[in-house]
Amino acid sequence: MSAPLYLDYAATTPADPRVVEPMMRHLSMDGVYANPASRSHMPGWLAEQAVEGARRQVADLINADPREIVWTSGATEADNLALTGYMRANRSRGRHLITSIIEHKAIVDTARALETEGFDVTWLTPERDGTISPACLSAAMRNDTVLVSLMAVNNELGSVNDIAALAAITHEGGAHFHTDAAQAAGRLALDVEAMGVDMMSLSAHKVYGPKGIGALYVKRDPALRLEALIHGGGHERGMRSGTLPTHQIVGMGEAFAIGLDERERDGAHVHALRERFLTGLSELDGIHHHVPRESSIPNIVNLAFDDVDGESLLMALRGLALSTGSACNSASVEPSYVLKGVGVPHLQALASIRFSFGRFTTREEIDTAIEEIRRALSSLRASAIQVSNSH
Incomplete structure (x- = not known):
């Protein structure tokens, strides 16, 4: 069987070959394999040098000081550290956290866990286009509000x-202010100073890097304190202990360096793919784009299809690797909480599929996807009419 055509880049991206090669050099005996915390010998110094070089590459993508980058196992851990670490460290100042109902599960579930610890969470409702209005946030601010967490790009x-x-x-x-920027890195111009961000969660595997590595940007500010969640050595400015995975860190650094250099090229590429995709589907009836093009990034397209069930459509599109929503929520048979959160009707939410493109998606693959969707829709809708007529 041939592999399905991959259109699920929002779930994860394949590692760029230019990322894999330097990673391999930091694994084996003939490379830089030592513990970067071992500062008593040259192999350890070389490993530390590689880690710090990657730290600068990640910092460069968001215009930060390398000393403000804290390595984590991914954006999920970064989100947990930002919310739980901050709220616990600052409970004497206030116990109020503001977030939204359509954040990534790493934020939603962490905020719910904080509620069980006695913290108070306000859940903002987004606009129909999936954005949080400044007026909505302003109305929710209180004297005891200490942290706001809102994502840069909805996944x-x-x-x-x-x-x-x-x-x-x-x-x-x-x-x-904290933002989960996992879907924004490498796709939008990120500048933590210009944006006024205090903490930012990042992930390598959304930017053509390896899985299992991420980072939390933490502004160097004496008033910004975090309580560590993982103890055992005081690594990463005391915020995250554990032996650093040099090869993964090097991979993240290289991926972010490429992302910085090629962001505009990648953006133009996926923009052209999205326009080709939507134009190719425009002659079909009963297709709804949940978010206007002008208010979304071009690599994610979430569509609803009238008169079909999303899971049935996914099964009919077995030649395409797709999802009905976030990979972190894919086991649920309920409609996406994100779609429900922006007011998409229940049946339409059930008939929605997320298509996401990337650096390695080709025009030919887009054309193939369009034909697959046309075929599947025609077949499913014809079957639905037959069933209806039989009754």
């Missing part, structure tokens, strides 16, 4: 928040 819709405006409102209220 199911592709909607883009005005992070600079949201961070400004947060700071006016005396709180700190």
Whole structure:
């Protein structure tokens, strides 16, 4: 059997070959394999040098100081550290956290866990286009608000928040601002200073790097304190202990360096793919794009299909690797909580599929996907009519 055509880049990206090669050099005996915390010998120094070089590459993508980059196992851990670590360290100042109902599960579930610890969470409702309005955030701010966490780009819709405006409102209220930028890195221009971000979660595997490695940007500010979640050695400015995986860190650094250099090229490429995809489907009836093109990144397209069930359509599109929503929520038979959160009707949410493109997607693959969708829709709708007529 041939492998299905991969259109699930929002779930994960394949590692770029230019990332894999330097990673391999940091695994075996003939490479740089030592523990980067072993500072008593040259192999350890070389490993530390590789880690710090990658730290600078990650920092460069978001215009940060390398000392503000804390390595984690991924954006999920970074989100947990940002929310739980911050709220626990600052409970004497206030216990109020603000987030939204359509954040990634790593934020939603962490915020719910914090509620069981006695913290108070306000859950903002987004606009129909999947964004949080500054007015909505402003109305939710309280005297005891200490942290606001709102994602830069939604992983199911592709909607883009005005992070600079949201961070400004947060700071006016005396709180700190965190954003999950896993889907934004390498796709949007990120500048933590210009955006006014205090913490930012990042992931390598969304930017053509390896899985299992991520980072949390933590602004160097004496007033910004985090309580460590993982103890055992005081690594990473005391925020995250554990032996650093040099090969994964090198891979993340290289992926982010390529992402910085090729962001505009990648953006133009996926924009052309999206336009080709939507144009190819435009003659078909009963297809709804959940987010306007102008308010979303081009590599994520979430569509609803009238008169079909999303899971049935997925099965009919077995030649395409797709999802009905976030990979972190794919076991659920319920409609996506993100789609419900922006007001998509129940049946339409059930009939929705996320298509996501990337650096290695070709025009020919887009054309193949269009033909597959046309065929599957025609077959499923014809079957539905037959069943209806038989009754």
